[in-house]
Amino acid sequence: MNPEERYQSSKKVTLVTLTVNFILSIAKVLVGFICFSQAIVADGIHSISDVISTLAVWIAIRISREPADREHPYGHGKVETIAAKFIGVLLFLTGLIIIKGSIMTIINNDIKEPGVANLWIALISIIVKELMYRYTYKEGKRINNKALIADAQHHRSDSLSSIAALIGVIGAKLGYLIADPVAGLVVALFILHMGYEIFMEAVNELMDKVDDELYQQIREVVCTSEGIIDIRDLRVRSHGPDIFIDLRVVVEDELSVVEGHKISRRAEERIKDSINNIQEILIHIDPVTVHKELQQRRDQKLDV
Incomplete structure (x- = not known):
């Protein structure tokens, strides 16, 4: 509307x-x-x-x-x-x-x-x-x-x-x-x-209290988006009818800047397609090597 x-x-x-x-x-x-x-x-x-x-x-x-x-x-x-x-x-x-x-x-x-x-x-x-x-x-x-x-x-x-x-x-x-x-x-x-x-x-x-259902819905959409390993620091706030989202996503460390940008754009489009009244989404890209526990988990899967 x-x-x-x-x-x-x-x-x-x-x-x-x-x-x-x-x-x-x-x-x-x-x-x-x-x-x-x-x-x-x-x-x-x-x-x-x-x-x-x-x-x-x-x-x-x-x-x-x-x-x-x-x-x-x-x-x-x-x-x-x-x-x-x-x-x-x-x-x-x-x-x-x-x-x-x-x-x-x-x-x-x-x-x-x-x-x-x-x-x-x-x-x-x-x-x-x-x-x-x-x-x-x-x-x-x-x-x-x-x-x-x-x-x-x-x-x-x-x-x-x-x-x-x-x-x-x-x-x-x-x-x-x-x-x-x-x-x-x-x-x-x-x-x-x-x-x-x-x-x-x-x-x-x-005070920007987050609705749990909305929070989980965003997590599910982002985590099932192609190229994203995990999601960190998800923050959601409402301004009247409008919803503003900023988050950090974890991707493979060998990706180029362009590839990382494409992954974030796909995630953004999926969020807007799934949830109404999204005004703005800010996605920060983190390489998996920044998060040691995720890297170890990934390496263990590769060894198997």
Whole structure:
């Protein structure tokens, strides 16, 4: 997928989610306040954080389009990961705010029976947010956009928190008024957990944590490439959708520079054919004599 197509797809998703989140968040907060539901108000605050996170995604997508330059030789793709980190922090803070509100409601015994409208807004929210999760997650995976995927997880957390809010409202309508603020606490704890997971995933990517499956896939492709004896010092890092690879490969020591170059080019082409979103590969050639244990192993095979 070319960068312009990726940008247009991301733009479409963010505009749709921004519009839906804005309408839904205002509706939930208003209904929650007017119809006396702490759980629905908490859910509405969660949806407001969705609006902010989607705006962050939109800004990140625009910045990530910028081409590589002298100060950013690997491009601006990591801004998408920074946006995901921001979403994690935002979720965590949202959870803390909701916890405070729910606890104060319980302490002050300021609990009223919620109106029926809360049931309807919770049901609508569950359906809409689950659909938004599936739509955003599918597109995020398709174009490999970390910020969109994090935003999709935010939608899922909103859908699940609406389920908790719905249960709380039903409990309160059945006479258990404490169920509503308790549901607000459950919503908050779920949001805290989701925020922590998104934040840590973004931190790991910013620290260039390597996906084991991708690492093993690259090793397998390179080690089965013609002319390569072994692979050393494989390093992989992601910048948004782009993957950068540098590694050292071991070849026979009697090869010419041209022959070594051809071997590295074949390995590079095989990697790009097997794995999507490879932006750049740097391969350093080592003669087998540099690695004594490999040379001894090779000599033993020749003796046999």
